Each structure stands twice: as structure tokens, then as C-alpha cells.
Amino acid sequence: MLTDQEREEIEAELRRYPDxxxxxxxxxxxxxxxxxxxxxxxxxxxxxLLGMTCEELEGVATFYNLIFRKPxxxxxxxLCDSISCWIKGCDALRGHVTSRLGIAMGQxxxxxxxxxxxxxxxxxxxxxxxxMIDDDLHGDLTTEQIDxxxxxxx
Ligand code: FES
Numbered sequence: 001m002l003t004d005q006e007r008e009e010i011e012a013e014l015r016r017y018p019d020x021x022x023x024x025x026x027x028x029x030x031x032x033x034x035x036x037x038x039x040x041x042x043x044x045x046x047x048x049l050l051g052m053t054c055e056e057l058e059g060v061a062t063f064y065n066l067i068f069r070k071p072x073x074x075x076x077x078x079l080c081d082s083i084s085c086w087i088k089g090c091d092a093l094r095g096h097v098t099s100r101l102g103i104a105m106g107q108x109x110x111x112x113x114x115x116x117x118x119x120x121x122x123x124x125x126x127x128x129x130x131x132m133i134d135d136d137l138h139g140d141l142t143t144e145q146i147d148x149x150x151x152x153x154x
Pocket of ligand 1: 084123128130
């Protein structure tokens with residue numbers, strides 16, 4: 001079920017597209033902004049609004065890795081594991097982050113603070129290794145910097 005507010009924001013997004021199906025990612029982002037993720041119920045309502053089947057919309061949601069189909073923590077850490085970041089030591093950083101947060105990749109910390117996910121190239125290879133927390137890009141990372149950076153996200 002979509003709220004009136006969500007429906008209003010989605011319809012504003014869809015006006016930018018000649019075919020409302022083309023705005024499906026933006027529509028899912030609206031829901032995600034409100035709830036942190038896209039539930040099955042929201043997906044069904046969105047599919048109906050967009051004139052798509054649930055399977056079609058699910059296909060887009062699972063292809064686009066910034067749409068979350070499960071609840072996530074208050075902050076989502078996306079740790080790049082593509083080639084430049086790998087050369088610059090992302091494996092060691094991943095080990096550090098997972099041990100510091102006490103979670104494996106794909107998991108959410110028990111306090112609901114962080115979800116840790118892998119991501120393909122974030123387009124900032126010249127600052128590898130790189131991660132994003134929410135909408136913030138952090139580059140040239142070291143384990144010490146990661147410790148300082150995560151403290152900024154309560
Ligand atoms: S490979 Fe990590 S930002 Fe490009």
C-alpha cells in the first residue's frame with residue numbers, strides 16, 4: 001500500500017517520462033526514501049500503478065543493486081570490490097570493516113546501524129579504494145580512515 005505522499009511524489013517523477021514504466025526505478029526510489037527498502041506489498045502497489053507485472057518490477061529491482069528488497073540498517077555501506085579497488089587493497093579493508101562492525105558482507109549490525117554490501121565500480125577509481133555510506137562517497141581509504149568515517153554515522 002502506498003501512502004498519499006508516496007503516490008504524489010511518484011506521480012511527480014512519472015511526469016518526466018513518456019511511458020510510466022520507464023520511471024519504475026525512480027518510483028521504487030521514492031518508496032525506498034520513505035521506508036528504507038521496498039517491501040513485497042509496496043512492490044505490488046507500484047506494479048499496479050506502473051502497469052507492470054510484479055515479476056517485471058522485481059526483475060528491475062533485483063538488477064538495480066541500489067534498490068533494497070530487504071530491510072537495511074540506518075546507514076548502508078557500499079564497499080567497492082571492482083578491479084581498481086581490489087588492486088588498492090579492498091580485500092583488507094573488507095576484513096577490517098566486517099571485523100569492526102561484527103557482520104559479514106550482506107548483513108546488518110545487531111543494533112540496526114549499518115548494512116554492509118559489496119558494489120561494483122563506483123566510478124571513482126582514481127581514489128581507490130572507495131566506499132559509499134548512504135549518499136556520501138569516501139575515497140583513498142585506509143583502515144584508520146574507515147574507523148573515523150563510520151563514527152560520523154550514528
Ligand atoms: S574500481 Fe572501485 S571505484 Fe572503480
